[in-house]
Amino acid sequence: MTAELVRGQNHPLTQTRLEVRVSAGTPIVAAATLSDDRDRVRGAEWVAHPGAPVLPGVEVSRQAAARHRLALDLDALPDAAHRLHVVLALPVGTGGPARFGAAAAPFAAVTAPDGTPVADYTVTGLDTESALIALEFYRRQGTWKVRAVGQGYTGGLADLLADQGLTEAHRLAAAIHEAVARGLALSVPAPPPRPAHHDRSGQAGTPAGAAAHGGGAGTPAALPEGPTGTPAATHDAAPPYTAHEPAPAPGGRAPRPGMPSAGTSASRPVPPAGGPVDYQHPRRRPAAPPSSPPPAPEPPPGRPAPPVAGDAPGWSMEERLYNQVWGMFEDLARTTAAYRSAVQFADTRLEKELDQILSDPRSRIGGQGDAAREAARARHGELVDRARAVLDRDLAQLTAESDVVEPALPPAYARWDSPVWHGYRVPQESPQAIRLGDLHLPESGTLRIPFLMRLPLERGLWIDSGRTGSSAGPAGDAGERRQAALETAVGLAARLLAAHPPGECGVQVIDPAASGARALAPLVDSGVLAVPPARGAAGVTDVLARLTERVDLVQMAVRGGAADALPPGLDTSRQLLIVNDFPYGFDDRAVTRLRYLADEGPGVGVHLLMVADREDAAAYGPLLDPLWRSLLRLTPVPDDHLADPWVGHAWTYEPCRVPPGSQVLRQVLGRVAAARRPWVP
Numbered sequence: 051m052t053a054e055l056v057r058g059q060n061h062p063l064t065q066t067r068l069e070v071r072v073s074a075g076t077p078i079v080a081a082a083t084l085s086d087d088r089d090r091v092r093g094a095e096w097v098a099h100p101g102a103p104v105l106p107g108v109e110v111s112r113q114a115a116a117r118h119r120l121a122l123d124l125d126a127l128p129d130a131a132h133r134l135h136v137v138l139a140l141p142v143g144t145g146g147p148a149r150f151g152a153a154a155a156p157f158a159a160v161t162a163p164d165g166t167p168v169a170d171y172t173v174t175g176l177d178t179e180s181a182l183i184a185l186e187f188y189r190r191q192g193t194w195k196v197r198a199v200g201q202g203y204t205g206g207l208a209d210l211l212a213d214q215g216l217t218e219a220h221r222l223a224a225a226i227h228e229a230v231a232r233g234l235a236l237s238v239p240a241p242p243p244r245p246a247h248h249d250r251s252g253q254a255g256t257p258a259g260a261a262a263h264g265g266g267a268g269t270p271a272a273l274p275e276g277p278t279g280t281p282a283a284t285h286d287a288a289p290p291y292t293a294h295e296p297a298p299a300p301g302g303r304a305p306r307p308g309m310p311s312a313g314t315s316a317s318r319p320v321p322p323a324g325g326p327v328d329y330q331h332p333r334r335r336p337a338a339p340p341s342s343p344p345p346a347p348e349p350p351p352g353r354p355a356p357p358v359a360g361d362a363p364g365w366s367m368e369e370r371l372y373n374q375v376w377g378m379f380e381d382l383a384r385t386t387a388a389y390r391s392a393v394q395f396a397d398t399r400l401e402k403e404l405d406q407i408l409s410d411p412r413s414r415i416g417g418q419g420d421a422a423r424e425a426a427r428a429r430h431g432e433l434v435d436r437a438r439a440v441l442d443r444d445l446a447q448l449t450a451e452s453d454v455v456e457p458a459l460p461p462a463y464a465r466w467d468s469p470v471w472h473g474y475r476v477p478q479e480s481p482q483a484i485r486l487g488d489l490h491l492p493e494s495g496t497l498r499i500p501f502l503m504r505l506p507l508e509r510g511l512w513i514d515s516g517r518t519g520s521s522a523g524p525a526g527d528a529g530e531r532r533q534a535a536l537e538t539a540v541g542l543a544a545r546l547l548a549a550h551p552p553g554e555c556g557v558q559v560i561d562p563a564a565s566g567a568r569a570l571a572p573l574v575d576s577g578v579l580a581v582p583p584a585r586g587a588a589g590v591t592d593v594l595a596r597l598t599e600r601v602d603l604v605q606m607a608v609r610g611g612a613a614d615a616l617p618p619g620l621d622t623s624r625q626l627l628i629v630n631d632f633p634y635g636f637d638d639r640a641v642t643r644l645r646y647l648a649d650e651g652p653g654v655g656v657h658l659l660m661v662a663d664r665e666d667a668a669a670y671g672p673l674l675d676p677l678w679r680s681l682l683r684l685t686p687v688p689d690d691h692l693a694d695p696w697v698g699h700a701w702t703y704e705p706c707r708v709p710p711g712s713q714v715l716r717q718v719l720g721r722v723a724a725a726r727r728p729w730v731p
Contacts, residue, residue: 052159052167055198061169063187063194066124068168069161070136070185073117075154075506076146079139079230080118081207082108083214084131090215094222096131097211101229108134111365114141114230117482119365121163124187124194133188135199135214138173139181139207142227150202151177154653155608158184160196165478171198175611180206357451359458368460372483372502375455375463378448379489379499380696385444386491387697392437400430441493449497456500459485462549463500466541466708466715474718476725480505480550486542486684488704489692501703503682505549506624510648510658512681513539516665528663532631534686535661536569538705539628541715543659545706546626547578548718552725556621559583559628560593562635566661570630576719578726580621590635594643597627597656601647604654624655632662633670641670645677 053061072080081099083091091097098105103112107126111118120136127134138156140147147153150173159170173184179202186197203209207226211219362377364370403426407419457468462481464470465488483505488498515528515535543557559570561583573579584593600620607616616622633641648658660681667674683691690702708715 053169055169055171055196057175057198057200060195060197063124063160063168063196065162066122066194067163068122068124069163069165070120070122071118071159071161072120072136072138072156072184074138074156075116077114077116077141078118078156079114079141079207079226080110080120081137081139081226082110082120082122083135083137083211083216084108084127085133085135085214086130087132088215089133091211092130093216094218096128097216097222099222099226099229101226107131122187124189133186135183136185136187137181137207137210138184139210139226141230142206143231149176149178149180150182151179151609156182156184160185169196171200173200174608175200176202178204180204181210183210357447357454359455368481371455371459371463374451375459375500375502378451378455381444382448382491382494382497382499383694383697383699385441385448386493386699389437389441389493393434396430396433396437399433400426403429445494445497448494452497452499459500462545463502466706466712471714471718474548474721476552476721477549478551480554484542484545484549485706486511487706489701490704491699491701498704506652506655507657508652510652510660510681511539511542512678512683513542513659513661514663514683514685515661516663531686532565532661532663533569536566536630538684538686538707539630539659539661540569540573541706541708543573543626543628544715544719544722547722550624552722553623555624555626556580557626557628558593558597559630560590560635561630562586562590563631566630572715572719576716577723578719587635587637587640590640593627594640594647597625597647597651598643600625601650601654601656605650608654622655624657626657626659627651629658629660629662631666632660633667641674645674648677648680 055061072078079100081097082105083098084096084105085091094102096105098108098110100110100112100114103110106128107123109121111120122134124134136158138158140150140153150156155176156173157170158173160168162168171185173182176182182202183199186199188195188197203213207223208220211223216222360367360370360374362370362373364373404423407422407426456465457470459468459470460481461468461470461474462484464485483502485500486503487501489501490498513535515532517531547555547557549555557573557579558581559566559573559579561567561570562585564583564585566583567574570583574582584590603616603620604622606612627647629644632644636644644658647656651657658681664678684705685691685703686705688702688704690700692701692703693699694701
């Protein structure tokens with residue numbers, strides 16, 4: 051039984067080997083300080099931090115991250131140490147929030163090494179503080195206890211350390227922030243380095259940085275990033291939109307600082323003297339990673355290294371696979387940009403040579419001119435063929451890596467036809483991302499890269515049931531398009547439910563016209579819905595009023611530091627609201643509430659999943675433009691409406707669809723429902 055602590059409350063410990071698992075809505079620095087019987091830190095050697103992460107009996111993370119695991123062995127602490135404080139701080143100069151009041155409340159859980167929960171504490175009531183003491187472990191009459199502290203410091207780490215009696219507090223605080231800033235502690239959302247034997251750098255002389263333009267319905271926007279560039283939807287007549295993910299990695303974080311625009315001369319990498327061009331983005335080559343997988347065996351001379359699932363850095367296999375998937379995304383974007391740039395260069399040179407031939411009166415006619423034109427075309431073909439050979443080589447390596455990685459993905463990252471779903475068990479911890487679908491480029495053939503979105507979702511999702519311009523799905527029948535869109539939404543909802551521990555995520559449905567009964571049947575029949583889908587205008591009003599009230603209450607409680615004062619019957623678990631056939635059944639007040647939920651809901655655990663045709667809401671005019679821009683547009687059929695902020699490729703998105711005739715969706719939802727029953731009041 052977990053002890054849910056409030057500020058000032060303590061809890062006795064029956065064991066001394068423990069873990070402290072910390073999570074926050076933004077990358078933070080985790081540290082630990084030891085103090086003596088007078089509650090004073092004797093020196094810098096009694097502080098564990100990213101630059102010096104190991105002390106006797108305590109080890110902290112080597113990076114700034116949204117999640118941390120601190121290992122404690124209280125019996126191994128120095129004899130003079132009577133207290134241990136778990137310290138959290140916001141990193142300086144990383145572009146993140148400057149105060150804890152602008153981010154989600156930090157959460158700290160004390161567990162046994164095997165994950166058995168002992169106690170947890172949510173640090174509420176923070177505002178301008180940038181550093182805090184979350185927990186205190188102290189020895190009283192030979193017994194160790196843990197106390198929820200929650201003491202914040204507006205002056206940051208320096209004030210916190212000085213308050214604990216450390217004479218060199220300001221110097222040590224500066225050293226900690228400097229260690230984080232220079233890369234000794236990597237932020238989790240930053241892109242991981244690729245191992246040297248997996249570097250897919252292009253060859254010397256191949257131009258890179260080709261200009262790319264988006265396809266689909268509108269101009270590609272500046273898009274939110276995963277570790278390295280999560281694509282986002284573009285909309286008709288929508289201005290560029292940048293989201294922040296996770297809290298989008300999830301929404302915002304803008305395209306990479308210093309990354310030149312595609313197509314400019316600055317975007318072409320300069321080869322080092324005597325060496326090949328390195329197309330790898332500089333952010334893919336940070337300092338030492340937090341944790342590296344075992345090195346792969348050396349390949350035979352002249353052959354590429356065999357792909358290995360989970361060969362990217364990370365603290366767990368799940369994080370390694372997540373980073374590896376986004377590394378594959380980067381590599382595909384890079385090698386395709388190099389190929390397109392090479393072809394563009396060859397085309398430009400051919401045009402220039404042909405113009406020169408035509409400008410010379412002596413070579414306009416006759417055999418001399420024909421020979422010159424043939425030679426120019428031959429040089430053009432040779433350049434294109436060489437570029438294609440390099441692309442084919444990289445695609446073959448990426449395909450081989452995909453064949454190894456795809457079967458190793460956990461359920462939250464896996465396709466619905468993956469065998470991993472047959473052994474699915476409801477998780478005890480939420481994953482860091484879920485799979486929304488697949489991404490590919492025209493040149494990539496059958497290669498598909500999983501499209502992973504960080505959790506918790508910082509943007510709502512919009513499944514477009516209108517005409518997408520794609521020839522891969524139903525284009526003429528509006529009923530078929532809406533059915534396919536709602537089935538896609540149900541699949542995403544099921545994936546979210548399956549990715550969360552019991553009781554941590556719920557789904558509510560608004561279906562005013564009852565037109566989605568067939569697609570919603572898996573959710574309804576399995577019993578995962580707490581209440582049936584809302585029908586008619588009255589049902590719309592009721593659901594929106596309840597969720598709006600929930601958002602208001604949680605916001606007021608968090609801002610007022612009174613999270614413990616929430617009504618006892620209020621469900622504080624994350625909620626996914628599926629809205630079908632918008633705007634049918636919505637009046638002006640309901641539309642206003644929906645916009646409010648889209649803007650304010652994600653910050654307090656209410657997420658929106660809309661199934662709608664934008665043309666159906668055309669009567670509202672520009673009033674709803676902010677709503678459409680705030681949502682990540684997905685489609686029920688393949689459509690090239692996504693773009694990355696790195697090189698601006700127009701990526702084709704394909705949804706994760708359940709194979710026809712498969713019962714995997716119902717089986718998974720049945721297990722989720724069975725696990726949820728003990729959590730239902």
